[in-house]
Amino acid sequence: MNSIITYEFPLNERIRVFIRLEQLFQQFNHFLSGATVADTRAAINTLLDIIMILRRNDLKSEILKELDRHVNVLNKIADNQSVDTEKLEQLLAQLTHTSKRLYASTGKIGAHVMESDLFQSIAQRSSIPGGTCSFDLPEFHYWLEQAESNRLKDLEHWRSPFEEIHTAIDLILNFIRNSNSSTDEVAEAGFFQIALDRSLPYQLIKVSLDKSIPCFAEISGGKHRCSIRFMIPSSDDKRPIQSQDDIPFALTCCLF
Incomplete structure (x- = not known):
């Protein structure tokens, strides 16, 4: 699995x-x-x-x-x-x-x-x-x-x-997905920001993390800058909240 x-x-x-x-x-x-x-x-x-x-x-x-x-x-x-x-x-x-x-x-x-x-x-x-x-x-x-x-x-x-x-x-x-290798990153207090090189034709951002981490990745932004927030799902119908833990993940900025 x-x-x-x-x-x-x-x-x-x-x-x-x-x-x-x-x-x-x-x-x-x-x-x-x-x-x-x-x-x-x-x-x-x-x-x-x-x-x-x-x-x-x-x-x-x-x-x-x-x-x-x-x-x-x-x-x-x-x-x-x-x-x-x-x-x-x-x-x-x-x-x-x-x-x-x-x-x-x-x-x-x-x-x-x-x-x-x-x-x-x-x-x-x-x-x-x-x-x-x-x-x-x-x-x-x-x-x-x-x-x-x-x-x-x-x-x-x-x-x-x-x-x-x-x-x-x-x-x-x-x-596209295999156009670049991933890097190991850490989102401090559940937040990470990426500045993309404007001279390169980036097409896709991939964020991978272990399923044992009780968070989901919320990605926003555009072709020059993206933000990643790791959110804790709510169990009582309230809105998810951003994790305050440092979250390790793999980041791939896919080209072409």
Whole structure:
């Protein structure tokens, strides 16, 4: 069992959206593996959230820019003797392959999902709390009562347009999270402040601490300065308070 808990703080809106999508894709895959009707309902609700984010953001062009930028960074360090050449070439191949597939895709991402009359009906009624009951959507109720294999086939079909986006986001976030090594720090009386070098393209702050420490990290700030407060959760419905103890933690300022 992992004894470390990590808190992440994105330093720009692009990374914030990427992490939200990453979480939603993880949730969708979790519910997709479930066999119950409740799992199927949860998977569809999660897919609707994914579609909503993609509708609001021009993510395809943002992701392609990020992939191209990471390829350029890796090409620049390729001649460094300390670099694992084989691993670098594998990563470059992954980035290039994903980028080509995204460039080759046409139209708005996921547009064909809404061509399904059933999915359109579910999407329309889902804006109403509890709006997808059997008396609201008898067709949906019928579909939910079909064999698990039939429901899974449709869910896989509805998910397929988003697979390249999912792969690209995983590659980008993994690259960013592993772009720098962590340092051991201590938050005196539960408080720590970071001043970031403005000349470097920081993307993400990671704070890791042992789960045995009865605090959570509250991170605030922007791309030039961040504050970390270690808060003690309340057990009696009162607001959390800042710890007065010195809290050891690992800090990673992620680049690229």
